Amino acid sequence: MGSIIVITNEKGGVGKTTTAGNLAAAYATMGMRVLAVDMDPQRNLTDLMGISQDTARTHSIADAILEKKGIESFTVQTRTEGIDLIPATPKLREVDRQYGASFEQDKLLNVPFDSPKLDEYDIVIIDTHGSQNCLLTSSLAVAHYYLIPLFPEPDAARGVFDVIEYAERVRNATNRTLTLLGLMVTGFDRRVSVHPRVLQSLRDYGQKWNIRVFNSIIPFSSRVKTAAEQQLLLAGLREDAPVTMAYQSLAGEILPMLKGKRVGRVSQPKLAEIQSSIETFEAMDEVIG
Numbered sequence: 001m002g003s004i005i006v007i008t009n010e011k012g013g014v015g016k017t018t019t020a021g022n023l024a025a026a027y028a029t030m031g032m033r034v035l036a037v038d039m040d041p042q043r044n045l046t047d048l049m050g051i052s053q054d055t056a057r058t059h060s061i062a063d064a065i066l067e068k069k070g071i072e073s074f075t076v077q078t079r080t081e082g083i084d085l086i087p088a089t090p091k092l093r094e095v096d097r098q099y100g101a102s103f104e105q106d107k108l109l110n111v112p113f114d115s116p117k118l119d120e121y122d123i124v125i126i127d128t129h130g131s132q133n134c135l136l137t138s139s140l141a142v143a144h145y146y147l148i149p150l151f152p153e154p155d156a157a158r159g160v161f162d163v164i165e166y167a168e169r170v171r172n173a174t175n176r177t178l179t180l181l182g183l184m185v186t187g188f189d190r191r192v193s194v195h196p197r198v199l200q201s202l203r204d205y206g207q208k209w210n211i212r213v214f215n216s217i218i219p220f221s222s223r224v225k226t227a228a229e230q231q232l233l234l235a236g237l238r239e240d241a242p243v244t245m246a247y248q249s250l251a252g253e254i255l256p257m258l259k260g261k262r263v264g265r266v267s268q269p270k271l272a273e274i275q276s277s278i279e280t281f282e283a284m285d286e287v288i289g
């Protein structure tokens with residue numbers, strides 16, 4: 001089985017879906033077989049991959065969960081060679097309502113992912129909404145890794161602690177292999193004076209917390225919106241654009257971590273220590289800001 005990576009951050013609009021789609025594309029370009037799974041009822045990844053709601057209605061992760069079936073009946077080929085998708089529909093909200101308080105709430109993907117079809121993929125990327133609900137818990141419960149994208153805004157670190165704490169709870173309860181890949185900065189614009197400063201602070205604190213902040217920084221680019229409006233991944237607009245290349249670089253930076261020993265667990269500097277660091281970080285932002 002390939003590596004399963006959940007893209008998560010409690011905050012909305014921080015580039016989770018853009019990262020899920022374009023990281024998938026970067027790995028597909030390297031010749032890997034990629035499965036993308038849209039676990040967000042808002043179904044932005046499904047749109048980005050150009051899959052219609054008609055197709056999604058008969059192939060959705062919500063149906064796999066509700067019918068308790070393996071993923072093999074629910075994957076669709078996208079127009080990007082090498083990427084299959086299990087689309088989302090608003091039915092995922094029904095799943096959340098139905099299972100949110102049940103004892104199965106962290107096991108929703110166990111049956112769908114117990115499928116020989118999964119062995120066909122080198123990498124599985126799950127996009128999430130970010131809310132702390134059974135959809136996120138179940139995604140983290142079947143994953144090997146999670147990745148946290150963020151925009152370099154002064155409040156960037158806020159929320160990250162909650163995500164890590166939440167993932168640690170899932171790790172302790174059900175999934176001892178779950179590992180934080182790291183924080184990745186996106187929407188970076190060096191002309192915005194606060195961005196380089198926030199990036200530096202994130203790096204300093206990453207070092208202190210023993211949390212990786214990826215060297216590959218995804219620049220702010222109007223192409224991201226243009227591509228999304230056309231339901232295209234970035235490479236579909238221009239392969240050599242800096243933002244496309246930045247995602248390739250990030251994919252390359254992550255790859256050795258997937259092959260090697262799982263490192264980067266957050267237990268060492270204790271969570272409480274991390275939290276107090278975040279408070280310092282925020283206090284410093286007030287000075288910067």
Ligand SMILES: Nc1ncnc2c1ncn2[C@@H]1O[C@H](COP(=O)(O)OP(=O)(O)O)[C@@H](O)[C@H]1O
Nearest residue numbers: 012013014015016017018187219220221224225
């Ligand atoms: N690198 C980037 N440059 C410019 N805009 C971006 C970038 N990444 C994401 N965006 C835009 O920011 C918004 C939120 O991105 P999205 O990936 O949908 O975030 P999330 O899934 O976390 O809600 C979208 O309008 C998207 O087009």
Ligand SMILES: [Mg+2]
Nearest residue numbers: 016017040044
């Ligand atoms: Mg999204």
